Amino acid sequence: MKMKTVRVLLAFLLLLSASPAHAENSNDTKEAQDLLQKGLTIYEIDREIERLNEQDKKISDQIQTTGIDMVKQDKNVQASRKHAGRVLRAYYSGDRDNIWLLLFTVRSFTDALHTFEYLNMIVQNDNRALKTFTASYTQLQKLKTQLEASRIELQKTKDNYLKQRVRLVDLQAELDKQLAVSVQGKVVEAQIKILNDEWKQKGLPLFRQFFEKLSIAFVDLPELFTKDAGKNLVFEGTKGAVFTLTDQNLNSFLQSKNELFNQLAFRFTEGKVLVSGKKDDADIQIKGNFLLIPGQDMNEVRFTVDQLVFNGFQLPDTTIASLQAEFGLGFFPKKSAKVEVTEVVNQEGKLVIRLKF
Incomplete structure (x- = not known):
């Protein structure tokens, strides 16, 4: 209902601008649209600052x-180092060699077994001491890393916080100034x-739902490689x-996974992917790309977002970044289909993925 009010306002301004007598109102329409856009951007940057504050506290607590x-762990290392040092000194000085001479002093087979068990227990204890020191030291180094x-991440968070804070202050001052001189300011x-x-109650939850x-x-997209006996595959020799x-195939696949995708449609264009959807009175648009992300163990095909639009209003980069950080929009062909992806190309009406066996 609230969103309809916004649309009625803009429609009214457009109607005025259509008349020659009110031609100057076309500027008012654009001004209103720009101010609404700026207000939404400020809201989202402010939300990002809150998130960065929470992240700052989380990282600080982690540190x-x-x-x-x-x-x-340092105390454990010191204790295990002393024990390991005694063991190493004993081997270095030859003390451990002498204990094996006990085997030559036994007088019966039973004594020999007992002596061997005793010597074996000493060796096992020595090995435990050395392993304990190694494990303690490794764990200490891991904690240091x-x-x-965490300190590097905290510094990045603080830098980003300051950057967004300056951005927010500048935008807010600009908006306040424009509202003060606008004849439509209060409205x-x-x-x-x-x-x-409207964005907080409907738009953001809807985007989060779609992204989730x-x-x-x-994750299940690689199953299309072998669907229908692999009719969508063109083999290049045996490699x-x-x-x-x-x-069309992508939309059918998504709709088979969740009925929510009945309200969302992907469209491939040359070098770009367009996504549009509608639920109730909320319109959403997404522009992005499928990219090849090289990995150490396996490559990923990832959908990266360049633009988000809610009911005609574009969301800032902070919104895109937070959603992509929360939800991974990618898949690893090698993990499920046992084939490696080597190239990804967006073309008109289709996505072309080159695979290596």
Whole structure:
């Protein structure tokens, strides 16, 4: 209902601009649209700042916990080092060689067994001491690496926070200035709040729902390689093949995975993927690309998002980044189909994936 109010406002302004007597109102229409867009951007950047604050606290707590663990582990290393040092000194000085001479002093087979068990117990204890020291030292180094990584991540979070904070302050000052001199200022200010509430209550949950279901469905995409006896595969000798995925096949596949995709459609174009959907009075658009992401063990085909649009309003890069960080939109052909992907090309009406056996 609130979103309809925003649309009514914009439609009214468009109607005014259509009349020559009110030609100047076309500028008012664009101004209102721009102000609403700016208000939504500010809302999303503010939400990103809140997320960065939470991430900052989480990483800080993690650093503190890791620091405490390092102190404990350092004590374990010192204790195990002393024990391991005594063992190594004993072997180096020849003390451990002498204990084997006990075997030559036994007087019966039973004594020999007992002596051998005793000597074996000493050797096993020595091995445990050395292994304990090695494990303790390795764990300490691992904790140090984790701590350093956490500190680097914390610094990146703080830098990003400051960057977004400056961006927010500048945008807010710009918006306040424009609203102050606009004849529609009060009306648009009220509509900005309505739009932001609509995004918070309907838009964001809908995008999160779509992204979540896509992340689950994409994992199973490699099953299309062998579907219908591999009719979508063109073999290149015995070492590889080319898989062609049409947008129609992709949409059918997604709809078979979840009925939510009955309201969402992918369309492949030259070098770009367009996604559009509608649920109730919420329209969403996504622009992106399927890319090849090389990996150490296996390559990934990942859908990366370049643009998100909700009811005609574009979301900022912070929204895209947070959604992509939360939901992985990719698949690993080698993990399920046992083939490696070597090339991914977006073409008109289809996605071409080159595979290597």
